[in-house]
Amino acid sequence: MAVNTRPRSARTSVADPALRRLGFLLVRRRRLVLALALVGFVVAAVLAAGVVPRLSLSRFEAPGSESDRAQAELVERFGTGSPDMIFLVTAKSGTVDDPAVAAAGRELTARIGREEGVAEAASYWTRDRPATLRSGDGRHALVLVRIPGDADHVRAGVLPGLVPKVTVGDDLLQVRAGGGEEVFREAVPLARQDFVRAELVIFPLAFVLLWFYQRRVVAAVVPILAGVFAMVVGLALLGGALLFAEISTFALNLTLAMGLGLGIDYCLFVIQRFREETRRGAERASAVAGAVEHAGRTVLFSGVTVATSLVVLLALPFDFLRSFAYAGVAVVIGGLVAAVLVLPAVLATAGGAMVRKREEAERVAGFWHALALRVMRRPLLSGGAAMVMLLVLASPFLGLRFGVADDRILPPEASSRQTQDVIRRSFPAEETDAIQVISKSTAVGDISRYAASLSRLPGVAQVDSAAGSFAAGGRVGDGDPARFAGRGAWVSVVPSAEALADDPVRVVEAVRSVEPPFEALVGGYPAELADYRSSVVDRLPLVLALMLGMTFLVLFLMTRSVVIPIKATLMNVLSLGVMFGALVWIFQDGNLSSLLGFTPTGTLDASIPILMLCVAYGLSMDYEVFLLSRIKEEYDRTGDTERAVATGLQRSAPLITAAGGILALTFAAYATAQVSFVQMLGVGMAIAVLVDATVIRAVLVPSLMRLAGPLNWWPAGRASTSGR
Structure with a gap:
């Protein structure tokens, strides 16, 4: 086996004395820290409860x-x-041209025009009976309503009172509500229901998975509590962002899903390091300090990487997408506070309950170690096969077509969706989209x-x-x-x-x-959608450049290598390609639509894939940081690249697989959502996380690092590396 060595004098520790001192401080002041954390959680919960009603309904x-x-x-x-707004008026008998029906239609139009908040109402009967406002069979006609104001005013202030009044109908007319504002008004409560239903599934399953991984009840409960802490703190911090920005209500789902997932991930990493230190014979205070020193540093770098990937959304001039930047940064802060400040105090108090009574000795050579060595023995074959498989899975991405969202993001039973289905099926044109x-x-x-x-x-x-x-x-x-x-x-x-x-x-x-x-x-509405899509797509190169550049800088600061960040970026692009390939194959082309219960439109709205690009890239880098930190630590200790990769994979892969599985589960639970936007986010993110935590980290990382050899550590390690 080829061996890379470097002189002992040239080794640099990845340890951070400041974090070690912080760890001892948290041990000494553990009661104060826990008390402050409890008070902070209660205050954050109160603030978070006030944030949800203030979230906006962005257009x-x-x-x-x-x-x-x-x-x-x-x-x-x-x-x-x-x-x-559209009101679809159906004649209960005859056609909309019958004198009695026409008179009732004119009276309905005038009544709507007098309603509070309505600036203008017109209909088939008041516009000289144009063919565009009458269905082909003559049974239906349209009333068009203009309601000035922002989305919050229209959807939350006017429509809840207007729609029930108008849709009562009478002996001659049946009236149903539709139009873009009504569609998205219905989407919001459905998305919130999706969250509640998903969380009811996620929490018990997360506990079961954590117990199987940790084999201790307390060690399974604490990461979930940390996830809840991150969720609540993240929501509370959004209250601060609301002072100067509009936050979309759809950011709530991302805040809660990422908060739980990142809180669990970060805590697992710290707990595992604490258990390793304990196995090596360290006293509890030293074990906690060691966990903060090593795992805390990794978690901080990981948090900065995830936040950086999301903060680039601020480069887009759209409140809807910017909302997810604020939400992402907020939950990362919540997760870091939970893992780096609160968890060490918990470990100092009850760490014994998280360590098995008969803790097994650390296994240097296990399944993941052997897998890494097999991969590195034939890096071209192993890495090439993995890359071909990923490229095949990503190939549907070549058929990506950007489109615009419409009522088909809702389930078929939604009332506004049913209204739009009738209009799409029965009318020669759509006047509202003039x-x-x-x-x-x-x-x-x-x-x-x-x-x-x-x-x-x-x-x-x-x-x-x-x-x-x-x-x-x-x-x-x-x-x-x-x-x-x-x-x-x-x-x-x-x-x-x-x-x-x-x-x-x-x-x-x-x-x-x-x-x-x-x-x-x-x-007009089609022009607004065209300009929105064009603006998003035009700024995509800027978003990509900022995201790649900023995450490259973070990884360089962590590894002091130029090659490793480039390699990490290329591998993350592969996992993103698989995610987008799945989105096109499932949500654009309609495969699995019957199983998942959505209606494909043949295109994807540009907003959601761009959001997923930033989220998935950040989470992929999250696991890259976890793995590289262990590889770098081992390399600094031994100077042997292959040994560092194998040992680093053995020590981190079980954690990455477990954490990836839990995070994927958190997102996959949204596959049952009623709003296709939420489904797309859940399914796509689950696929990206699973691919990244398995094929990318277990096969591509070892093979590429073996091929790069001493270049992995350039410029810091190249000059001081000798031999093979």
Whole structure:
């Protein structure tokens, strides 16, 4: 076996005397620390309870974009805007054109317009009966409602009172609510129900897994309590972020899932080191100090790595994604406090209950040690086979198509989803998703010719303007000229239902490609989604550069090596590729949709994959830090790279596998969620964690480190390495 050696004088310890002193201090002041932790937990719980109601209902908007400015111009100069709400009106007998039904429809429209918070209401019966607001069979018609204000005002302030009043119906009409605001209003309580149901499964299963790994009840309970501590502290810290930022309510799920997972991970690492120190004969105080000195340092580096991976989301100008940066940093802080400050005091007080009465001697050569040696004997074969397997699993990623989220994120039984299903199935177009083209000034040209040109575009069902309504290049009616009165001109381009289902962004691009007779802004819901998606994708290189650069720096500071951070980055990219391959294969292409109970749309919304990219990358680096810290410690002690890898894997792989299994379980529990966003996050993260904690760490790390040899430790170790 090839051996890498380095002179004893050149060895550098990874120990941290300051952390060792901290460990002894926590032992001496353990009662005070535990008392402060208990008081802090109670205070944090009170603060956390007040945070949840203050979380926001964010929209997919790109502030300052063309569509954002178009909407502002439409409201300011024309007193109108995109509808926020749809009411689907069904005639209980006959058609919506029957005189009695039409009269009831007009009265319903007027009544909705008088409701508090409603700025504008229009319907099939008040807009000269356009075909776009009537179903093909004549049984259904639409009422469009505009409700000004932010998402919190609309979804939490207006809709809870408006929807029950309107959907009561009468002898002639049945009324159902739909539209984007209603869809996401329904999604929030469902996501919270998903969390409660998942946690009811996670806690008992986590306890069982921890008991099998630790074989001590106290050692199984303490990490779970640490996870709860991290969750509560993380939520409380979000209260501070709410003073200067909006936090999406969907960040709650990430806070609770990551808080539990990281709290358990970090505590397991410290407890294992405490047990190792105890096996070597250290007294309890020294064992605690040793655990803080070595494991505490690793946990701190790991926490910084995870937080760094998430904080790059602040580079995106979207409150929805920024929310997860604040949530991620908050739970990392909670987990670090639990593992590095509170747990040592617990170990000093009750550490004996976490050590087996007949603690087995430390096994230097075991399964993982033998596996590492087998891999390193044939590194090209072992590493190459693992890499080929991962690339095959990642290959569906090549077919990734970004799209936009719609009502199909909800389960089929959700009322707004059912409303949208009827509209998608029965209406030739979706008026609520009209694209608006607004003149920037009062000078306008030939509106009639421009509207006719727009109506000839593929995917456009109708164009409405002050000059009339147009379809397929011809004028089909007078429309509602009063609707377009104001300073300047604007036209409404109504896409067909098929075009919206296929690719609404393509319709927006086609509209923007037609030369208008005036300097124009293009807005409307499809344009907002197009601008949002474009802004997210355009900033993706910046996010990736920041994430890779900052985590590279953290790993360099820990290992003093340039090669190891590069290698770690490449391996994490592989695990991310597998995760994205699974997302495309399952959620985009629809495989396993019947088993998981979601409706595939053929695309993935850009926001969730980018969020998962940052979370998964951080957690992958988390396990990389755990493993590298043990390898580096052994290398500093012996100067033998292969021995360091084998011993480091033997000492850390059981922990990484157990911690990875528990964290994967935490995320996998969300596979039963009712909201597909939450399902996607749970399934994707579970796959990424499992792949990273097994194939990546057990096969690729040993094979690549064996191939790199002395270069692993360049520049710090190369000059002082001799022999083989």
